[in-house]
Amino acid sequence: xxxxxxxxxxxxxxxxxxxxxxxxxxxxDRENARSEINPPDMNAIEHAxxxxxxxxxxxxxxxxxxxxxxxxxxxxxxxxADDFYLLxxxxxxxxxxxxxxxxxxxxxxxxxxxxxxxxxxxxxDGATGQVPAGIAEWLGWPxxxxxxxxxxxxxxxxxxxxxxxxxxxxxxxxxxxxxFSVKTASNEPRFMDFDRKPWAMEEAGVIVWSRSDIExxxxxxxxxxxxTIVSGLEQxxxxxxxxxxxxxxxxxxxxxxxxxxxxFHTRN
Amino acid sequence: xxxxLLIDDGLQDEMMGVFGQAAWACFQCGACTATCPWGIVSERxxxxxxxxxxxxxxxxxxxGDVWLCTDCGQCLQSCPRGVPVxxxxxxxxxxxxxxxxxxxxxxxxxxxxxxxxxxxxxxPSERMNWADGLDVPLFDAKEHEYLLFVGCTASYxxxxxxxxxxxxxxxxxxxxxxxxxxxxxxxxGECVLRMGHRPYFEDIARANLEQFRKAxxxxxxxxxxHCYDAFNxxxxxxxxxxxxxxxxxxxxxLASGKIDLESTPSSRLSFHDxxxxxRANPEYETxxxxxxxxxxxxxxxxxxxxxxxxxxxxxGGRIFLETxxxxxxxxxxxxxxxxxxxxxxxxxxxxxxxxxxxxxSAIQVENLKxxxxxxxxxxxxxxxxxx
Amino acid sequence: xxxxxxxxxxARQTVCVYLEHNAGRLExxxxxxxxxxxxxxxxxxxxxCGLILGDxxxxxxxxxxxxxxxxxxxxxxxxxxxxxxxxxxxACFEVILQEKPAVFILGATPDGRDLAxxxxxxxxTGLNADCTDLRLNLETxxxxxxxxxxxxxxxxxxxxxxxxxxxxxVRPGVFEQQFVRPVKSGVIRQIDVSLSxxxxxxxxxxxxxGERLDLSKSQVLICGGRGMHGxxxxxxALAEQLGGEVGATxxxxxxxxxxxxRQIGQxxxxxxxxxxxxxxxxxxxxxxxxxxxxxTVVAINIDPQAxxxxxxxxxxxxxxxxxxxxxxEALARESHSSHA
Numbered sequence: 001x002x003x004x005x006x007x008x009x010x011x012x013x014x015x016x017x018x019x020x021x022x023x024x025x026x027x028x029d030r031e032n033a034r035s036e037i038n039p040p041d042m043n044a045i046e047h048a049x050x051x052x053x054x055x056x057x058x059x060x061x062x063x064x065x066x067x068x069x070x071x072x073x074x075x076x077x078x079x080x081a082d083d084f085y086l087l088x089x090x091x092x093x094x095x096x097x098x099x100x101x102x103x104x105x106x107x108x109x110x111x112x113x114x115x116x117x118x119x120x121x122x123x124x125d126g127a128t129g130q131v132p133a134g135i136a137e138w139l140g141w142p143x144x145x146x147x148x149x150x151x152x153x154x155x156x157x158x159x160x161x162x163x164x165x166x167x168x169x170x171x172x173x174x175x176x177x178x179x180f181s182v183k184t185a186s187n188e189p190r191f192m193d194f195d196r197k198p199w200a201m202e203e204a205g206v207i208v209w210s211r212s213d214i215e216x217x218x219x220x221x222x223x224x225x226x227x228t229i230v231s232g233l234e235q236x237x238x239x240x241x242x243x244x245x246x247x248x249x250x251x252x253x254x255x256x257x258x259x260x261x262x263x264f265h266t267r268n
Numbered sequence: 269x270x271x272x273l274l275i276d277d278g279l280q281d282e283m284m285g286v287f288g289q290a291a292w293a294c295f296q297c298g299a300c301t302a303t304c305p306w307g308i309v310s311e312r313x314x315x316x317x318x319x320x321x322x323x324x325x326x327x328x329x330x331x332g333d334v335w336l337c338t339d340c341g342q343c344l345q346s347c348p349r350g351v352p353v354x355x356x357x358x359x360x361x362x363x364x365x366x367x368x369x370x371x372x373x374x375x376x377x378x379x380x381x382x383x384x385x386x387x388x389x390x391x392p393s394e395r396m397n398w399a400d401g402l403d404v405p406l407f408d409a410k411e412h413e414y415l416l417f418v419g420c421t422a423s424y425x426x427x428x429x430x431x432x433x434x435x436x437x438x439x440x441x442x443x444x445x446x447x448x449x450x451x452x453x454x455x456x457g458e459c460v461l462r463m464g465h466r467p468y469f470e471d472i473a474r475a476n477l478e479q480f481r482k483a484x485x486x487x488x489x490x491x492x493x494h495c496y497d498a499f500n501x502x503x504x505x506x507x508x509x510x511x512x513x514x515x516x517x518x519x520x521x522l523a524s525g526k527i528d529l530e531s532t533p534s535s536r537l538s539f540h541d542x543x544x545x546x547r548a549n550p551e552y553e554t555x556x557x558x559x560x561x562x563x564x565x566x567x568x569x570x571x572x573x574x575x576x577x578x579x580x581x582x583x584g585g586r587i588f589l590e591t592x593x594x595x596x597x598x599x600x601x602x603x604x605x606x607x608x609x610x611x612x613x614x615x616x617x618x619x620x621x622x623x624x625x626x627x628x629s630a631i632q633v634e635n636l637k638x639x640x641x642x643x644x645x646x647x648x649x650x651x652x653x654x655x
Numbered sequence: 656x657x658x659x660x661x662x663x664x665x666a667r668q669t670v671c672v673y674l675e676h677n678a679g680r681l682e683x684x685x686x687x688x689x690x691x692x693x694x695x696x697x698x699x700x701x702x703x704c705g706l707i708l709g710d711x712x713x714x715x716x717x718x719x720x721x722x723x724x725x726x727x728x729x730x731x732x733x734x735x736x737x738x739x740x741x742x743x744x745x746a747c748f749e750v751i752l753q754e755k756p757a758v759f760i761l762g763a764t765p766d767g768r769d770l771a772x773x774x775x776x777x778x779x780t781g782l783n784a785d786c787t788d789l790r791l792n793l794e795t796x797x798x799x800x801x802x803x804x805x806x807x808x809x810x811x812x813x814x815x816x817x818x819x820x821x822x823x824x825v826r827p828g829v830f831e832q833q834f835v836r837p838v839k840s841g842v843i844r845q846i847d848v849s850l851s852x853x854x855x856x857x858x859x860x861x862x863x864x865g866e867r868l869d870l871s872k873s874q875v876l877i878c879g880g881r882g883m884h885g886x887x888x889x890x891x892a893l894a895e896q897l898g899g900e901v902g903a904t905x906x907x908x909x910x911x912x913x914x915x916x917r918q919i920g921q922x923x924x925x926x927x928x929x930x931x932x933x934x935x936x937x938x939x940x941x942x943x944x945x946x947x948x949x950x951t952v953v954a955i956n957i958d959p960q961a962x963x964x965x966x967x968x969x970x971x972x973x974x975x976x977x978x979x980x981x982x983x984e985a986l987a988r989e990s991h992s993s994h995a
Contacts, residue, residue, distance in 0.1 A: 015391065015392075017391045017394070018391070019809060034392060037383075075382075098775065098779070125804050128783075128784035129768050130768060132772070133768065133769050133770075136772075136773065137744075142740075145769055164872075165864070166864075167864045168862070169861075169863055170861065170863075172859055173857060173858040174856060188373075189375065190368055190375060191375050191468070194467035194468065197467075224657070227815045227817065229814055229816065231813065231814045232811065233809065234809070234810050234811075235810075241965070241967055241968050242967075242969070243967060243970060244969050244970065245969075245970045246970065250977055254981030254985040257953065257969070258988075261897060261932070261986060262990075264951075265897055388921075425940040426938075427939075587921075588921065588922065590915075590918075593910075629881070629937070
């Protein structure tokens with residue numbers, strides 16, 4: 001029988017507070033930043049592993065990035081994933097959403113017989129949230145974004161997913177294979193299983209595919225395959241709080257506060 | 269009808285690892301349950317005796333009670349057979365980690381230790397922010413006699429930061445040769461151990477030992493009794509370095525005349541003994557000897573002191589779990605201080621300070637201050653002691 | 656080089672705005688986009704058109720004209736009773752290829768993101784997501800999108816020089832709705848797209864939009880502490896007014912003034928709202944960790960020494976009991992005048 005196969009797309013991001021823009025080159029200085037697994041992707045793998053807890057399923061990690069991703073994403077193997085595919089090639093570098101989703105989709109094709117692709121809601125660095133839809137489009141599969149719960153049909157061909165929308169929820173039923181993104185913080189990612197950890201960190205073989213291993217058109221990958229360019233980059237004001245003290249009589253303070261709060265109205 | 273009791277194989281293995289031949293030492297006298305501070309705050313109390321029996325028989329079902337233990341060590345103190353009760357609790361918890369049925373909120377603590385090097389979800393790059401404006405050198409084995417291990421709470425919690433700042437001001441005035449690891453300092457792992465994840469604790473211990481070894485650390489001074497206890501009693505194969513608590517260092521400095529006490533505070537004092545400096549490590553004379561260096565202070569012991577101290581409630585990972593208001597040990601402690609008309613309650617542990625400060629403001633006690641011993645001393649040696 | 660289905664040379668000087676609607680009304684984010692598109696193109700030959708899809712688009716399409724659009728392209732089809740990413744992508748794709756706009760902008764809502772992500776791939780074009788500002792060079796037709804990354808730590812300007820349409824989704828709430836005189840000659844153009852049930856990708860089994868308490872997702876959080884002395888009525892009113900939720904520190908929860916689900920901090924809920932207003936809160940660390948990811952923090956406390964003032968963007972040394980009612984009134988006045 002076909003083994004139910006879930007691919008979780010994951011990436012590594014530098015810790016946000018350590019990112020600096022080099023004032024001269026206007027490039028991001030990621031070199032000196034500590035890295036971690038993109039936090040929303042931790043929710044994605046937890047959802048995949050919960051499905052695996054309930055039925056016989058294989059969970060594979062798929063990532064695109066430099067070799068340094070390897071040691072960090074092995075954490076996913078220690079959490080319970082079975083395989084780890086890393087798409088790594090200098091030619092993949094500089095990819096925007098279009099090239100990234102193309103490359104990941106070709107990786108999923110190459111893995112083959114995938115039933116479910118689960119992604120995090122968005123990446124902490126780019127925060128585009130467009131990757132799940134892009135992958136789904138390249139693959140021609142249905143998509144459900146912002147999912148919080150999954151329920152598979154008895155024959156594993158249909159998935160019912162609850163998704164979160166502003167102010168409420170929806171329940172969708174889609175035929176598999178399909179692509180899902182999961183709502184950030186929709187679960188509490190399990191810690192590493194220390195019985196698996198030695199295997200995961202040392203022994204497990206990571207399947208590294210370069211450009212020639214997956215069937216890609218050179219025009220569609222990396223910088224060449226990316227329509228968007230960065231024409232300017234600046235360091236936003238740091239998270240340090242402004243600590244601006246408002247002065248005046250109660251009336252005037254209320255008026256100042258009203259002005260500050262007005263943009264935050266979330267309802268009409 | 270009687271429910272069948274199911275033997276839990278995983279628990280049995282875990283418990284065998286803890287007890288070994290001592291498995292049957294517990295003869296169910298119940299002294300542990302009788303002396304457990306949970307009995308003071310809650311009618312249902314924590315039946316350690318029952319849990320010991322379940323542990324012996326490897327029968328699960330201890331439920332949420334496993335997470336009540338603050339690892340205060342009072343039961344160990346009362347046990348006539350020397351049963352390692354807290355190890356048993358950790359083993360219970362270890363089993364729940366394996367089954368992934370731990371209380372919600374605890375897994376993120378472990379992940380934070382993993383990604384941030386602290387259990388408080390704070391950025392590692394901000395670990396030295398506590399020392400802003402102070403001269404705190406990075407450790408260099410060639411220059412420094414010892415490593416000051418700041419610990420996570422003192423690094424990030426603004427209340428505890430004040431204690432750390434007070435301490436380094438004392439060290440700087442007394443010409444001490446110390447350095448810190450700065451952003452490279454990582455959690456000692458004590459909270460992980462108490463929360464029952466022994467394998468991860470062992471990983472952390474190995475990594476920290478390796479870091480100390482590389483840096484050439486021979487002597488460690490900790491701010492938190494929790495780091496101190498972890499280094500001294502739980503780190504494996506620790507031969508290269510000795511670890512002391514900062515109160516011991518301050519006593520040395522006072523005894524050797526390197527600290528001049530210029531003034532004597534006039535308030536009525538008492539001392540809250542942290543569990544880990546009274547029961548697990550019998551260091552309770554140290555703060556009292558320090559206070560003896562002050563002339564004419566007004567000091568009164570609390571009812572429960574030294575080895576009979578009352579836990580603040582923040583140990584054993586409890587600081588990461590919610591405790592209902594009428595079940596907070598620290599409330600009792602504040603009330604006790606109030607009954608003795610204490611004006612300044614001293615202690616030497618960042619978690620104790622955090623819990624006691626919380627209870628002090630909850631009970632709305634106006635004329636009681638909670639101070640770290642270092643804060644108290646700095647106010648006696650520096651003209652403008654309070655920052 | 657990846658090539659889009661049409662390039663700058665074939666693109667028309669058109670900004671196409673995707674219009675989201677619900678219950679016969681345009682969504683706020685779409686109204687903001689209309690205003691921005693009109694502003695970007697004002698005084699030029701550029702054309703701005705709306706694109707609206709649904710089983711009945713008449714009312715919201717009219718509303719778009721009333722908001723100053725000269726043209727709305729409407730696709731009505733009986734299967735489009737609700738958003739379905741597959742059917743909507745297909746319909747939009749056809750219209751875009753017919754109209755060849757140089758710019759296509761959408762709201763970065765769940766539906767907008769779903770649609771934009773698929774459409775950009777199908778059109779082989781660039782997509783900038785969750786933008787916080789847009790600029791348009793009317794000469795070159797180049798759209799410049801401002802986005803923030805790394806939790807807002809970095810701001811980047813992005814362009815798609817060789818690909819059309821230039822697609823961007825815009826973060827809801829960043830563009831204000833301007834009042835614009837309706838265009839008298841405004842037209843609604845119906846375009847037929849052949850669709851069938853098989854174009855729907857998913858079955859919607861259930862949909863519920865209502866009140867559910869989840870503080871971690873609240874965009875606006877009004878927090879009360881010990882200093883409120885159990886008075887949460889005003890805070891509830893302020894939260895209601897701003898469309899937010901009320902949270903609390905441990906003491907009011909302990910004292911039973913408010914449910915424990917609303918406790919914020921290390922042992923409660925950790926939130927990342929756009930705005931947190933703390934009232935009568937001193938700022939203990941275990942509380943502060945619950946709001947430290949907030950975009951903006953306003954603190955009101957009577958004690959000028961309170962620790963919370965080290966964690967706020969705006970601080971008010973005053974009794975919250977006095978400030979909040981005045982604030983509620985001031986906000987009411989302001990929203991009244993802006994809607995008039």
